[in-house]
Amino acid sequence: MPVARRETCDARVIAHVDMDCFYVQVEQRKQPNLRGLPAAVIQYNSYKGGALIAVSYEARRCGVKRSMRGDEAKEACPQIELVQVPVARGKADLNSYRNAGSEVVSVLSHKGRCERASIDEVYLDLTHAAETMLVETSPESMQDFEEEVLKSHVLGLEIEDGSDTKEEVRKWLCRSDASYQDKLLACGAVIVSDLRMQVLKDTEFTCSAGIAHNKMLAKLASAMNKPAQQTVVPHSSVEGLLASLPIKKMKHLGGKLGSSLQCDLGVNTVGDLLQFSEEKLQQWYGINTGTWLWNIARGISGEEVEGRLLPKSHGSGKTFPGPQALKTIDSVQHWLNQLCEELNERLYSDLDQNKRIAQTLTLHGRAYKTGDSDSLRKFPSKSCPLRYGTRKIQEDALILFQAGLRDFLGSYSFKVHGNENSIWGVTSLSVSASKIVSIPSGTHSIAKYFGGQFPSSSTSNPSIDIVIHDAVPSSPSGSENCTGMVPYDLQLQYPDYAEMKHSNACLDPQDPSNHSTTKVEGLTEESSFMSPSGSEDRVTHGEPHRVLPEKDLSHVSNLSSLKAVGKKKRAGKMLHENCSIINIFNNYHNSRSSLEQKNVSNAHDVKISLSLESQSADDSYSTCNEEIDTNKGGCSVGVPQGRETWSSYNIDEIDPSIIDELPPEIQEEFRTWLRPQKRPNVAKRGSSITHYFLPDKSR
DNA sequence: ACGGGTAGTACT
DNA sequence: TAGTACTAC
Numbered sequence: 188m189p190v191a192r193r194e195t196c197d198a199r200v201i202a203h204v205d206m207d208c209f210y211v212q213v214e215q216r217k218q219p220n221l222r223g224l225p226a227a228v229i230q231y232n233s234y235k236g237g238a239l240i241a242v243s244y245e246a247r248r249c250g251v252k253r254s255m256r257g258d259e260a261k262e263a264c265p266q267i268e269l270v271q272v273p274v275a276r277g278k279a280d281l282n283s284y285r286n287a288g289s290e291v292v293s294v295l296s297h298k299g300r301c302e303r304a305s306i307d308e309v310y311l312d313l314t315h316a317a318e319t320m321l322v323e324t325s326p327e328s329m330q331d332f333e334e335e336v337l338k339s340h341v342l343g344l345e346i347e348d349g350s351d352t353k354e355e356v357r358k359w360l361c362r363s364d365a366s367y368q369d370k371l372l373a374c375g376a377v378i379v380s381d382l383r384m385q386v387l388k389d390t391e392f393t394c395s396a397g398i399a400h401n402k403m404l405a406k407l408a409s410a411m412n413k414p415a416q417q418t419v420v421p422h423s424s425v426e427g428l429l430a431s432l433p434i435k436k437m438k439h440l441g442g443k444l445g446s447s448l449q450c451d452l453g454v455n456t457v458g459d460l461l462q463f464s465e466e467k468l469q470q471w472y473g474i475n476t477g478t479w480l481w482n483i484a485r486g487i488s489g490e491e492v493e494g495r496l497l498p499k500s501h502g503s504g505k506t507f508p509g510p511q512a513l514k515t516i517d518s519v520q521h522w523l524n525q526l527c528e529e530l531n532e533r534l535y536s537d538l539d540q541n542k543r544i545a546q547t548l549t550l551h552g553r554a555y556k557t558g559d560s561d562s563l564r565k566f567p568s569k570s571c572p573l574r575y576g577t578r579k580i581q582e583d584a585l586i587l588f589q590a591g592l593r594d595f596l597g598s599y600s601f602k603v604h605g606n607e608n609s610i611w612g613v614t615s616l617s618v619s620a621s622k623i624v625s626i627p628s629g630t631h632s633i634a635k636y637f638g639g640q641f642p643s644s645s646t647s648n649p650s651i652d653i654v655i656h657d658a659v660p661s662s663p664s665g666s667e668n669c670t671g672m673v674p675y676d677l678q679l680q681y682p683d684y685a686e687m688k689h690s691n692a693c694l695d696p697q698d699p700s701n702h703s704t705t706k707v708e709g710l711t712e713e714s715s716f717m718s719p720s721g722s723e724d725r726v727t728h729g730e731p732h733r734v735l736p737e738k739d740l741s742h743v744s745n746l747s748s749l750k751a752v753g754k755k756k757r758a759g760k761m762l763h764e765n766c767s768i769i770n771i772f773n774n775y776h777n778s779r780s781s782l783e784q785k786n787v788s789n790a791h792d793v794k795i796s797l798s799l800e801s802q803s804a805d806d807s808y809s810t811c812n813e814e815i816d817t818n819k820g821g822c823s824v825g826v827p828q829g830r831e832t833w834s835s836y837n838i839d840e841i842d843p844s845i846i847d848e849l850p851p852e853i854q855e856e857f858r859t860w861l862r863p864q865k866r867p868n869v870a871k872r873g874s875s876i877t878h879y880f881l882p883d884k885s886r
Numbered sequence: 887a888c889g890g891g892t893a894g895t896a897c898t
Numbered sequence: 899t900a901g902t903a904c905t906a907c
Contacts, residue, residue: 209907230890238890240907253907254889272890279891305893305907442905475896500893508888549900555887568901614887 198368200317200375201310201492203397203405204295204383206288207414209307210241212392213287214270225249225264229257230272230279236261237271244414276525278505281306282533290390292496295382302493310402311382312492317374326360326373336360336380340412343424369421372398376419383417403488404428406438425486430458437483444476460484497541497623503529504551504617512555512612519613520585523550526618527580534575534620545620548573548580550587553615554595566613567594573620584618 206212210228215221225246229237236257249264260267273280288306295301300312326332337353346355359365360373375398383394397408399420407428408418420428434457435445448454451471452463460468461484469477482488503526513519537543549570556564569587574580596611 231888234888238888240890256888281891307907439905444904498893502892504891506888506890510887512887547900565902570900615890617891619892 197400197487197489198314198371199400200313200371201399201402201405202313202375202379202382203304203402203409204291204309204311204379204386204394205396205409205413206291206307206392206394208241208243209287209392210272210284211243211270213284215243216287216391217283218270221268221270224268225251225266226268226270227251227257227260228272229260229269232257232271235259237269240272276529277522278503278525278529280529287390287392291386291392291394294386294389296496298378298382300492300494301496303496303498310405310492311379313375313378313398314371316378317371320374320378321370325370326377327363327370329361332357332360332377333380333384335384336377338416339376339380340416340418342408342411342418342420342428344421366422368400369423372400372419372421376417379417383415401486401488402490402492403438403483404486407432407436429484429486430456432457434459444472448480457484497537497543499623500619500621501530501533501537501545501623502617502619503527503533504615504619506553506615508614512614513616514612516589519588519616522616523584523588523618524581526616527584528577530618530620531575531577531580537623538575541625543623543625544575545573546622546624547571547620548583548587549619549621550584550591551615551617551619552588552591552613554592554611554613556596556611564595567591580618588616 211226214228215226223245224243225248226243227239227246228241229239231237234256236259239251239253239255239257239260242251242253242260246260246264246267249267251260251264251267255263257269260269273283275282284306288303291307292301292303292309295309295311298311298313298316302310304310320326334353337356339356341356341359344355344359346352360376362369362373365373379396379398383396386392386394393415395409395413395415396417397405397411397420398417399405399408400422404420404425408420411418434440434448434454437445437457439445440448448460452459454460454463460480463481465478465481467477468480471477472480505522505526507513507522513522534545537545547570549568551568552566554564554566569591571583571587574583592611
């Protein structure tokens with residue numbers, strides 16, 4: 188049975204570290220006079236005093252709550268200090284908080300595997316460190332403990348009246364008759380308290396932590412005593428903890444799944460789940476979720492701490508509530524430009540600092556249609572390959588928006604035709620960049636490989652053309668890859684896409700005054716060829732066991748190890764008939780072990796110098812006409828000749844947008860190389876024996 | 887439509 | 899793959 192299996196695996200020491208009202212602390216560090224005062228961070232002062240997004244504990248004691256407006260907060264606590272989130276480009280700018288989060292991560296990532304779970308939360312797998320401590324400097328043999336460890340809360344530790352709490356904790360830490368697992372947890376408590384003190388010393392931020400034998404319990408524990416405290420969950424107290432824990436407190440059960448558990452099964456606490464068999468839970472919620480529920484009821488969670496210090500995507504978005512809704516393409520374009528500028532900036536920081544590039548650009552939106560009873564409809568998200576450079580991202584984002592708008596209007600009843608001007612309003616926009624991969628570092632990026640591969644590059648003028656022709660297999664079958672610079676999904680869906688783009692966004696990228704031409708002429712008319720079938724929002728409330736889509740939640744089967752294995756195999760397999768740049772990358776790629784696990788700050792060896800200035804200069808070259816030609820002219824992608832970028836060819840200044848400048852065949856190969864490997868079939872969802880196959884993660 | 891702006895995961 | 903849905907802070 189799963190129980191026994193898991194229990195034996197769970198002699199782990201996992202910590203969850205949670206920064207206390209983080210945004211407030213960041214602002215207090217900036218303005219030390221705010222320390223110790225009731226304070227809150229708000230954004231957008233305009234409406235009812237702005238929205239509260241973080242509240243200091245002093246203010247909470249005054250009754251101030253998150254999701255109050257600034258005005259209400261002042262009412263509840265007149266002395267409260269309200270600090271505004273920094274604004275850049277007309278929108279909230281969270282960079283200072285992200286950076287502060289990185290500071291914390293760099294302190295915490297020294298001991299054990301570290302996963303950045305959010306801007307202000309981190310998981311640590313301290314198993315190894317705890318085991319080492321137990322052998323070398325076991326708490327049992329320790330004479331003195333730091334005060335901080337003695338302030339730990341130990342769940343289930345009974346403190347009698349009149350007895351000294353710290354002394355009780357000290358005794359618990361030193362217990363010689365404790366189980367091996369609890370001894371490890373005691374070591375974990377010592378380590379975590381040291382780490383928290385280090386965080387305070389290095390960053391001036393306080394945090395709270397939970398120490399337990401899995402992620403789920405550690406996360407629960409870190410929230411139990413805040414701020415600036417830590418809580419340990421000994422094995423013996425798990426059952427009692429979960430028995431009375433309201434189900435909504437559990438991660439993943441705070442939403443619809445939790446509600447349906449209450450409604451469908453009358454489950455109110457985690458302990459209530461114990462009465463249901465695994466099969467029963469699976470019947471209701473699917474195999475994976477069912478098993479997962481059965482496990483968490485017993486405090487079992489096999490979730491691994493991922494060694495990941497960096498985010499997997501970057502996004503920039505803004506809402507335009509109520510009357511602020513955007514009603515013209517011009518205003519949409521204006522805001523998209525702002526969002527894309529920010530996104531681009533962050534992409535270049537990531538490239539610069541972490542040597543990573545993002546491969547997919549996605550646009551999300553929300554919108555309503557006037558005169559429609561279902562006023563707020565889903566605005567479809569759209570994505571395309573990401574090209575670096577503000578200008579390009581802005582262009583592509585606008586195109587994606589237009590495609591989305593077309594779907595949005597087209598797939599709905601289009602009887603509202605008389606209203607020529609503003610039949611729609613956009614209430615939120617966001618652009619995000621995902622599928623981020625590390626580029627081979629240790630040298631000078633992509634360019635180095637071009638240069639290194641071809642001796643001619645050491646001479647004055649290494650033509651990329653030569654490189655490409657040498658490398659391209661002579662197969663003509665690459666024509667399908669010939670998407671040029673046009674987002675390919677759009678091409679497929681909208682054969683007239685080139686014209687659309689041409690008429691809307693392509694007049695002159697250099698001319699800032701071309702906004703007015705970007706009306707969506709043709710869009711509304713053309714929408715008539717779209718399916719008129721009003722596909723309603725599919726609200727999936729219905730019969731019980733189809734209420735929710737089956738989820739894996741990745742608790743049951745963690746695939747990342749398998750992914751790593753698959754990656755190697757695939758990389759090897761790639762070295763097949765094609766001889767091209769891919770091979771070079773592959774050789775390098777195989778020789779280095781997962782870069783992603785490396786520290787954020789090991790960037791000294793690499794010197795890619797990318798400046799936004801040179802980028803924009805680069806942008807100015809690519810006119811839309813060329814892009815259209817590229818698109819229409821089959822595969823005859825002209826690699827730009829004689830451009831300054833190439834003729835001077837400074838390998839230190841090359842940027843990743845060169846991928847887009849390559850012939851499609853090479854682009855495709857390159858992207859294939861970059862593409863995240865597929866999951867091996869073994870690991871298909873629903874196979875509850877999956878984790879038997881999981882090799883140990885050793886990073 | 888004021889819990890905003892982000893982020894992650896899973897599924898199809 | 900692209901797109902959707904859900905969840906969380």
